[in-house]
Amino acid sequence: MVSKPVHGLPLLPGYSFSDCTKTNFHRSQTLGYRNGFAYSRLPTAAIGGDRLHLNQLSQADLDELANKRPTLTYEEAKQAPPSDFIPAHVAFDKKVLKFDAYFQEEVPLSTDERYRIRKVAIYYYLEDDSMSVMEPIVENSGIPQGKFIKRQRLPKNDRGDHYHWKDLNRGINFTVYGKTFRIVDCDPFTKEFLESQGIELNPPEKMALDPYTELRKKPLRMYVTPSDFDQFKQFLTFDKKVLRFYSIWDDTDSMFGDSRTYIIHYYLADDTVEVREVHERNDGRDPFPVLVRRQRLPKVLVDDSKDFPRCVLEVTDQDVLEWFTAKDFAVGQPVTLLGRTFFIYDCDKFTREFCRDKFGLPEFPVIDVSKKPPPVIKQELPPYNGFGFVEDSAQNCFALIPKTPKKDILKLLMDDQIVLRYMAVLESPIPEDRGRYFIFSYYLATEMITIFEPPVRNSGFFGGKYLGKTKIAKPGSCVDNPTFYGPGDFYIGALIEVFGHRFIIQDADEYVLKFLESHAKDYPASTIQSLKSHFSKQQPMTQESDGEHIEDSKETQDMEMLTKKIKERLKDSSFLQEGPMCEAFQILDKEKTGYLDKEKFFDVCKNFNLPVDDCLINQLIRMCTSGEGRIGYYNFVKAFSQ
Structure with a gap:
């Protein structure tokens, strides 16, 4: 309903009434068309056709229109008379x-x-x-x-x-x-x-x-009657009697703060307090023995005197509600003096007796405030990341600038130049890898291993260094504390896994067996027995009286296969032919037995630059060795003939 004012009443809340008989609530149209174009216009009437007061002329406009004189069409317009001007x-x-x-x-x-x-x-x-x-x-x-x-x-x-x-x-x-x-x-x-x-x-x-x-405007301070306490009597009774308390101030919570010990003196003669610092030899602090000079210390101040400039003027009795007395000091309790909290942990004998007789306090216990060493934190190394050796990676956790790990100098001096050599075959499902053999060299001083592949002509592989000198961890060992391969793990038929590649040990130098036998207590007996069994199967070669080659069915076949491999491998080598080499052996073999001692045999090989350290040549030398330790050179020379 639209409110409609009643004639004679002001348009205020409570003075407006609604027209109950009204039924028209239409809104005035604000859109129209002129020359075919739509345009908007202001409403001419309010809701229901009522009078719209917003668009009506104001009283000032009506007064201006009332005072405006009509102008004639054919005459000059007359100006309205100006209003009266009154200066400010x-x-x-x-x-x-x-x-x-x-x-x-x-x-x-x-x-x-x-x-x-x-x-x-x-x-x-x-x-x-x-x-x-x-x-x-x-x-x-x-x-x-x-x-x-x-x-x-x-x-x-x-x-x-x-x-x-x-x-x-x-x-x-x-x-x-x-x-x-x-x-x-x-x-x-x-x-x-x-x-x-x-x-x-x-x-x-x-x-x-x-x-x-x-x-x-406040009234003046009233006069206070002085106390009847006789201070002179107190001075005569307690002169030269001082309570001594040992305290500690712990400031470790603040930056560069530490714990410092102090002695609190309470003078019974005049109820004054003094705080002296305990200095130690070479403590690095300035020699100021007195922290708080002898004075009466306020305990509770008046509320109005909290902002009193005590650093400039002295505190009077009117500014303090309570002073520190002897009963405020006790062992095992903290006390705050001028904003600094001291913990009392002990006192002298006179102080104990005075507190017991005067205040009836029990015997004060001595509190231990000595610095306790911090708990030992066990250093835990982070997990090994797989780069380098474990010892080298661990040095980054011990110091900001890592140092070289310490080595066993005695072992380096004792086992220097001791190298154990083994021959192994690569175990692989790839057909091209079958028949590839490798030389394992174990350096006892550093416990490192190198792998060398002898080059074979037309094999499709370059040969040479297969693995540099490094330690090889056993499969399944802990990453942070790995177990490395040692001489006890290299036995005939042993499976050695090297970074995902599997090798089978098939042969070794005789020096390996001699070294393990000389240190039998340090290595497994099964490893030594496997090497003994391997070398015992190789029967020594003998020669007939007429100087011809011995024909043994099994060993002859092995000798021919080994000779064939050596010939194929040394096809491009610049070794001398069979004649000169054989003549050199025969000159030293004065008895014409076809055998030479090892020293003479290796001297000839050295003169002809033969690689006696090679695994195949070393195996050929063992097959040509007799039971007496002498070497037959006829079968050996056949491997270098073309």
Whole structure:
């Protein structure tokens, strides 16, 4: 329902009534068409066809139309008579706006007050927009008062604007020439004028009170009757009697703080306290023995004296509610002196007896405050990342700059140049890898292994170094603490896994067997027995009296296969032919037996640059060796003939 005012009643809440008989609630059309184009227009009537007051002429427009004279069509239009002009100095003559305000002035050099409140009256002259600030004169104030700012137009900002009466209101800050005034109220004329100009005034505030003036209004301090306690008697009774407490100040929570020991002296003669620091030899601290000089220490202060400048002036009895006494000190309890907390852990014999006899306290226990060593933290190494040796990676966890791991110098000196050689065959499902054999060299001094593949012509493999000198971990061993292969793991038929490749040990040097037998207690007996069995199967070769080659069915076949491999491998080598080599052996074999001692045999091989360290040649030498330790050179020379 649309409310409709009743004639004669003001249009206010509670004075409007709805028309119950109204049934038309149509809205005025705001869209139309002109020359085929749509356009919008203002509504001409309100809902239901009521009169629309928003689009009606105002009273000022109606007055202007009423005073407007009609103009003739053929005559010159006549101007309306101008309104009467009244200048500002006439209209606002002797009209002044008054505001009550105050400002706060700092007082730095005074023990009685830190700031003062100064009341002022701000006058605004409407005739020329000038202002003045007057401070009422207070008798015997000692401050020059009266005209604070003479009458003038006050600047508002740096752009050249000046303050206007529209900028003034109650409850705001008014800043001029670096002074900030707080406007709290105004007089009735000012209030009426500002409200007539449409300015909404803020609620008035109370004038701030000056703390020093209020303090002067309080009554004077009453006289306090002195105590009847005889201090002279106390001095005569307890002269040269001092309570000694051993304390510690723990400042480890702050940066660069530590624990420091102090001695607290309580003088019974005048109830004074002294704190002395205990210095140790070469402690690196300045030799200041006294931390707190002998004085009476306040325990509880008056609330009004918390901000008292105690660093400049002494505290009097009127500023303290309670002083420290002898009963405030006890072993096992902390005590706070001038903001620093001390923990008392012991006292001397006289102090124990005095506290027991005077206060009835039990025997004080001695509290142990010695520094305890920090718990030993077990160093745990991070998991091994797989790069380098475990010992080298662990050095990064021990020091910022890693150092070279320490080696067993005795083992390096004892086992230097001891190399154990083995021959192994690669176990692989690839057909091309079958028949590839490798030489394993185990360096006993460093426990490292190198793998060398002898080059074979037209094999499709280059040969040479297969693996550099390194330690080989056993499969399934712990990553952080791996177990490496040793001489006890290399036996005939042993499966050696090297970084995913599998090798089978098939042969070894005779030096390996001799070395293991000489150190039988350090290596498994099964490994030594496997090498013995392997070498015992190789029967020594003999020669018939007529100098022909011995024909043994099994060993002859092995000899022929080995000779064939050596010939194929040394096809491009620049060794001498069978004739010169055989002649060299025969010259040394004066008895013409076909056998030579090992020393003479190896001297000839050295002269002809034969690689006796090669696994195949070494195996051929063992097959040509007789039971007496002599070597038959006829079958040996056949391997180097073309």
